[in-house]
Amino acid sequence: MLGLSSYHSFHLSSCCESLIAFENVEQLRAALNNASRYYLLGEGSNTLFVEDFAGTVLVNKIKGISSTTTETAVHLQVGAGENWHKLVTYALENGYHGMENLALIPGSVGACPIQNIGAYGIEVADFIESVECINLATFETQQLTHEQCQFGYRDSIFKHSLAGKVVITQVNFKLPTNYTPVTTYGELAALNNPGPQDIYDEVIRVRQKKLPDPAVLGNAGSFFKNPIIGLGQYEQLLNIHPGLPAYKVDDHRMKVPAAWLIDKLGFKGKTLGEVRCHPTQPLVLTNLGNACGEEVLQMARQIISSVKQRFAIELEPEVRLIAKHGLTTL
Numbered sequence: 001m002l003g004l005s006s007y008h009s010f011h012l013s014s015c016c017e018s019l020i021a022f023e024n025v026e027q028l029r030a031a032l033n034n035a036s037r038y039y040l041l042g043e044g045s046n047t048l049f050v051e052d053f054a055g056t057v058l059v060n061k062i063k064g065i066s067s068t069t070t071e072t073a074v075h076l077q078v079g080a081g082e083n084w085h086k087l088v089t090y091a092l093e094n095g096y097h098g099m100e101n102l103a104l105i106p107g108s109v110g111a112c113p114i115q116n117i118g119a120y121g122i123e124v125a126d127f128i129e130s131v132e133c134i135n136l137a138t139f140e141t142q143q144l145t146h147e148q149c150q151f152g153y154r155d156s157i158f159k160h161s162l163a164g165k166v167v168i169t170q171v172n173f174k175l176p177t178n179y180t181p182v183t184t185y186g187e188l189a190a191l192n193n194p195g196p197q198d199i200y201d202e203v204i205r206v207r208q209k210k211l212p213d214p215a216v217l218g219n220a221g222s223f224f225k226n227p228i229i230g231l232g233q234y235e236q237l238l239n240i241h242p243g244l245p246a247y248k249v250d251d252h253r254m255k256v257p258a259a260w261l262i263d264k265l266g267f268k269g270k271t272l273g274e275v276r277c278h279p280t281q282p283l284v285l286t287n288l289g290n291a292c293g294e295e296v297l298q299m300a301r302q303i304i305s306s307v308k309q310r311f312a313i314e315l316e317p318e319v320r321l322i323a324k325h326g327l328t329t330l
């Protein structure tokens with residue numbers, strides 16, 4: 001058995017039967033031929049191996065960045081195994097602007113469309129022109145347009161009808177040359193006429209202040225998604241909890257910060273064994289050093305059930321929980 005601690009950012013000490021890194025489609029095909037059960041991994045920053053995995057972990061290392069420029073936009077073609085933050089930095093250094101709000105989000109480029117990563121008022125879908133994948137049934141290359149990806153809040157077709165059916169090999173981005181900074185969200189609103197470098201620096205500064213560094217304290221970022229509830233339910237809750245913050249999704253739905261709900265229930269700083277609800281960001285669960293999968297699951301279940309009892313809201317995990325036979329639920 002092979003330890004997976006260094007392959008996922010929560011650093012649980014679970015194992016797998018074998019691990020193969022692939023750098024191209026031929027190597028992926030050979031690995032799949034030899035694996036009866038497998039789990040596809042990027043950088044493991046949205047994955048928790050809560051038990052030993054009885055199969056092969058396949059790690060995407062397909063690299064490469066190329067670009068083409070037109071009068072109105074820069075187009076980037078990026079291998080799925082590239083690191084996301086390095087891509088944001090590369091784009092900034094080359095004068096391709098727009099993605100700075102997404103600086104320092106951990107993970108691979110290949111995983112970014114799956115949950116449509118987002119931060120500080122921007123989602124990666126804003127820049128994705130198309131996604132190239134290998135269909136695991138036919139081994140044919142498939143290209144999905146932006147529309148075909150069906151992006152939503154932390155969501156895309158890769159979590160639904162294409163879940164487990166494709167391997168993303170390349171993501172194609174389009175960055176319009178008429179750059180307009182997005183500074184509506186959080187601390188960015190306080191910046192005075194910022195350029196892309198200012199936004200990049202501020203996002204990094206704020207993230208480093210608020211979020212634990214997974215290299216120091218194992219975590220997988222936000223453990224739960226921010227729940228979306230109906231306007232009627234939101235208004236009822238607001239009567240009972242006048243401070244309840246929310247963001248409008250559309251005319252009928254509001255998004256509520258899960259961190260606020262968890263904080264109200266007093267979970268901030270609470271520990272269960274070696275798992276702690278982070279003191280400055282209760283949406284993040286951390287591994288104090290020797291956490292085991294069962295402790296993570298127990299803490300997450302306690303939070304879900306308390307939120308449901310008090311607010312009648314069902315929290316859903318944002319992270320992927322992998323047990324002995326693959327994806328599992330709470």
Ligand SMILES: Cc1cc2nc3c(=O)[nH]c(=O)nc-3n(C[C@H](O)[C@H](O)[C@H](O)COP(=O)(O)OP(=O)(O)OC[C@H]3O[C@@H](n4cnc5c(N)ncnc54)[C@H](O)[C@@H]3O)c2cc1C
Binds near residue numbers: 080109
């Ligand atoms: C400290 C911290 C902060 C974070 N902040 C944010 C944030 O601000 N916003 C945000 O949206 N997310 C955030 N995240 C979550 C995480 O960064 C993203 O989900 C990221 O896209 C995960 O990339 P990964 O390569 O590590 O994915 P992995 O965990 O390796 O994989 C995630 C899922 O994608 C699948 N997958 C991976 N690669 C491929 C591929 N090439 N083809 C098909 N399927 C694939 C895997 O099977 C798995 O189901 C944060 C995480 C951490 C640890």
